[in-house]
Amino acid sequence: MDNDASNSAVVIASEAHTITLAVEGLLGVVFTISALTDEAIDVGEVESPKSDNDLPDECTGRTAVLCLSMINSTWLTILNSLSLILTRSQGEAVVLEILKGYQAFTQACGVLRAVEPLNSFLASLCKFTINIPNDLDKKSGLFSPGSKRSEHSTDQRENIVLTPKNVQALRTLFNVAHRLHNVLGPSWVLVLETLAALDRAIHSPHASTQEVSTVSRLTRDTSGQYSDFNILSSLNSQLFESSALMHVSAVKSLLSALCQLSSQTVPGSLTVTGQATNQQIGSVAFSIERMTSILVNNLHRVEPIWDLVVGHLLELADAFSPQLRNLALDALDKSICAVLGSDQFQTNQNSEKQLINSDVKLNDFQLGSFECAVLSPLMILYKSSQNIDVRTGSLKILLHVLERHGEKLCYSWACILDLLRNVASEADKDLVSLGFQSIRVIMNDGLSTIPAQCLDVCIEVTGAYGSQKTDINISLTAIGLLWTATDFIAKGLGQKTAKGSSKETEIGSNLGDTAEDEHSSHTTNGIQGVLYSTYFDSNKLLFSVFSFLQKLGADERPEVRNSAIRTLFQTLGSHGQKLSKSMWEDCLWGYVFPILDRVTHLAATSSKDEWQGKELGTRGGKAVHMLIHHSRNTAQKQWDETLVLVLSGIARLLRSFFPFLQSLKRFTEGWEFLLSFIKDSILNGSKEVAVAGISCLQTTACSHCPKGNMPITCFKSVLDVYELVLQRSTNWSNSANKVKQETLQALGDLYVQAKMMFDSDMYARLLAILRQAIRNSSSTVDCENDYGSVPPLQRSVLEILPLLRPAENLQSMWPLFLRELVHYLLGCQTLFHENKNDVDTTDHTKHVLEGAEIRSQEPAGGSAAENAACISSPLIKEKLVPVIVELFLEAPTVEKYNAIPEIIQGLGRCMTTRRDYPKGALWRLAVEGFNKLLLEDVKTIHPVYKMDQTTYRLPRARLWKEVADVYETFLVGSCGRAFPSDTPAADVLKADEFIEINFLNVLGDKVLMAQMDAPTDILQRLVSTLDRCASRTGCLPIESVGLIPPNCSKFSLSCLRMMFSLCSYSSEDNWHSKRCEVSKVSILVLMKRCECIFKQFLTDENDLGETPLPAVRIEETICVLQELARLITHPDTASALQLKPSLRGALVDNEKPGGRAHLFVLLPSFCELVVTRETRVRELVQVLLRLISTELGLQKS
DSSP states (O other), X not given: OOOSHHHHXXXXXXXHHHHHHHHHHXXXXXXXXXXXXXXXXXXXXXXOTTOSSOOOSSOOSHXXXXXXXXXXXXXXXXXXXXXXXXXXXXXXXXXXXXXXXXXXXXHHHHHXXXXXXXXXXXXXXXXXXXXXXXXXXXXXXXXOTTOOXXXXXXXXXXXXXXXXXXXXXXXXXXXXXXXXXXXXXXXXXXXXXXXXXXXXXXXXXXEEEGGGTTSOHHHHHHSSSOOHHHHHHHXXXXXXXXXXXXXXXXXXXHHHHHHHHHHHHSOGGXXXXXXXXXXXXXXXXXXXXXXXXXXXXXXXXXXXXXXXXXXXXXXXXXXXXXXXXXXXXXXXXXXXXXXXXXXXXXXXXXXXXXXXXXXXXXXXXXXXXXXXXXXXXXXXXXXXXXXXXXXXXXXXXXXXXXXXHGGGOOSSHHHHHHHHHHHHTOXXXXXXXXXXXXXXXXXXXXXXTSOHHHHHHHHHHHHHHHHOSSOHHHHHHHHHHHHXXXXXXXXXXXXXXXXXXXXXXXXXXXXXXXXXXXXXXXXXXXXXXXXXXXXXXXXXXXXXXXXXXXXXXXXXXXXXXXXXXXXXXXXXXXXXXXXXXXXXXXXXXXXXXXXXXXXXXXXXXXXOOBOOOOEEEEETTEEEEOOOOGGGSBHHHHXXXXXXXXXXXXXXXXXXXXXXXXXXXXXXXXXXXXXXXXXXXXXXXXXXXXXXXXXXXXXXXXXXXXXXXXXXXXXXXXXXXXXXXXXXXXXXOHHHHHHHHHHHHHHHHHHHHHGGGOOHHHHHHHHHHHHHHHHHHHHTOOGGGGSSOOOHHHHHHHHXXXXXXXXXXXXXXXXXXXXXXXXXXXXXXXXXXXXXXXXXXXXXXXXXXXXXXXXXXXXXXXOXXXXXXXXXXXXXXXXXXXXXXXXXXXXXXXXXXXXXXXXXXXXXXXXXXXXXXXXXXXXXXXXXXXXXXXXXXXXXXXXXXXXXXXXXXXXXXXXXXXXXXXXXXXXXXXXXXXXXXSOOOHHHHHHHHHHHHHHHHIIIIIITTSOOOOOHHHHHHHHHHHHHHHHHHHTSOHHHHTTSOHHHHHHHHHHHHHHHHHHOOOTTSOOOHHHHHHHHHHHHHHHHHHHHHHHHXXXXXXXXXXXXXXXXXXXXXXXXXXXXXHOOBOHHHXXXXXXXXXXXXXXXXXXXXSBTTHXXXXXXXXXXXXXXXXXXXXXXXXXXXXXXXXXXXXXXO
């Protein structure tokens, strides 16, 4: 052939025409076979691949056999030809036609069950889908049905370019897969390998299609147009989503192929050692993702395919690679949640529950087999795997399931709780924490949906988490969950009480009668239709919770046991009103008292060795430890703290349910047991435990005594305990004294709350107990505390005294109460001079007091001073005096008579402390109180005395005797005296002077001038006392009078002026008989005092000669002369003066029977004073002489 151009063109055109004709002929054969196959389908010789019926393994129809023969004889030639043409062709039209041929022949092979041609055509087609550089084909795999296309070791970072031919080939592959999804069977592996490679390409940052190979991946993803990758990715997803339309067997085949792909990608050795490459991880991820997608799209028929999916995920979860394990666990999580969250699952559950309520007999396996199968992988993973990550992952999945779908579960709870129970015993903290999160979800949100038969197991598992030692916070939270459980159980108690018959009012008393109702009783809080025992056997569940709390109450960790004990008693306190008598009996004797015994034993046997805190580091070569508070630095102290909580819990129960508990058969036994324990705690326990025991009794008594709910026997037993505390040995430590303080406070509060329960004997016993406490407190006070500090016990006594005032039903006890106060103040110094005739007024109170003596034996040979109840602290006495005064003023008027003498005497004794403690406040407060009491007596008591003088004669006589003693002792012994060496400040001196003058004024202006009932001898003593004070300056010798302090002379002159005031009279005065009597007594004493003063003045003046007299002497004389000039007396007063009859007659003749008659008595002294050298004295004497002349009518006209 010539080589010219024309000849060459002819040859090329001829070859192209020949090839075209050959291709058309070849495709004609392909399409003919495809058409005949379709005809066989139409006539029913073979089933359509879309049919839901099971496809036959062999073709028997004439047309089908013909087509199968044609395929078997031609497929290899056609495949080689089509593959060659497709490899060499680049034109889009030719590629499309060839791919149509591929699709048509492949579909015909699939319909006719020609497995080998089918696999070969699929393998060939797949070869044209992904064009990866250096791709090497393993030809032997092209013809094997189960062959696997070779994996490529090319790095994923190399560029992957999809040509239009690749894209069209992929589309053809998708079409074939959609058409033949029910008949592909094992051939799916070939398709899935290609789709896995496509998935890696789609997600590769370096992959692109040929048309846009210069455009970045980001630009492709963000463009507004669909790229080939978007379309292919969508087709890839749609293929697996369409699995919902496949036959079940086809879905299984597809899943098996995915499992095979995943297993082939990850060699078996990789599950033990080594790490997976990115390509392998991508293939496994593809398989797992598509398996999950198939599962989600087949939830309506998930049961047949579940085991296949889960089995492979479990296999991968045991792989060595962490990435593979995480992929498997995530897929398992999604799969389980998808199944449980599906409508089909809920429908199946409801159908099974309907079968339960019907007469159909089904066993538990039939009912809950699938639900258990869905969750069983988690149990298998946890129990079989030794990898901590896998076990953690299984627990996380379980937590997700419970959080999202826990309310839908019914039959798998036993397995779940068994798994969680096993987790609680693990040593790994993370595992325990994850397991506990699940049980917390159950207890908080799932109790109402758990079957009744699983509730006790749920409580048991929660208790197991409370007992675990890996994390204390978990234990504490678990205890809180047990409390939540009791709230839930209590609702059942309430429902049962409300709906039960009269024979079932006591929960647990007729358990045998309730079996008949179990079939018809259903919870209203859970899933409708689920069978529950009669209100889930509330008694058993409640006692189960109590058992675990009791066990945790003896835990070695203080925080855990304290929390458990609090929860136990808070639970009983919150729901006790729903418990029957029998349940209360079981609670008290089965849990409350045993836990008290157990904790007491553990506290007694625990170590007393001090702990060192956690080592924080070193300083200077020495270890530095964290400080532990002294109240918690030993095991015994921490157990004592727990014991305090037990007593506090018992106190709460008694406060809330004491009236009800009294109706229990063993109440008396329990009460005596509690009292015995508290007494033992006081005698042998720590301060905290003793205080808690006292508080327990106090809370009970104060809560129920005001309501009348406490029997008198129980009330007296409480007093017995208080008495025991206060009569304990006096050599207690400070901590034990704290117990006494608490007891005293409790005693006061108890009386306030229960005062109407006290009779005379009990009240007297109360005072006797208090006396014992004061006696012991006085003996424990150190010498350092004599002044300047307040002993705690005595301070507590002072605080409660105002609370102990006799109630309305104990008015006759006021004298006893007030006398006790004086005893507390003075002790054995209070010695009253009682007359035998006083029995009428004091017999009752003395008898009561004697009958109420403390039953403890006093120390033999003890003196009165040793056994006296006396407050020794001056500071406490300072506070006690105003209390006594105020309480006395509150007493009924009639009852004051029997106590006021002792009160006055006690105040007088306090006033005498001025000599020893002039700077102290005690004597000042006593003076103020004395004045207040005396003024109150003069104002209020005297009218009563008038009404019944016979009854009150002797007490009034004692009163005035004590008043006279006090005035005599204080005025003469303490007022107007010289100061010690350490002279007080000027303001203090001024204040003391004011107190003295006020005290004096009360005597003169308020008492002696009042219409009182004081006997004459008392009046004489009082006036004599004033005279003694007034004579203090005049009696001093001339050598000493000039040295007297100013305050002494001032006080003496004040007393002198007071005597003048007692004798004076004016028309405005209320002149009564007692005033007249006082005036008569005073005028005689005053005249003698004046004569003595004048005589001393003249004597001193004569002795000194020209030497001036001391100013004090002159001032005193001038004061007397001035007061004599101003004094006007009543005629009755003047009648007491010893005047001669003639002089008295002259005064009567001048119509001045009273007036200034006293001047005549002193006229001789005036005559001697006329010649004195003191000008001021002479002038005043002259004035007095003129007044005398006027009185005699001798004045100048």
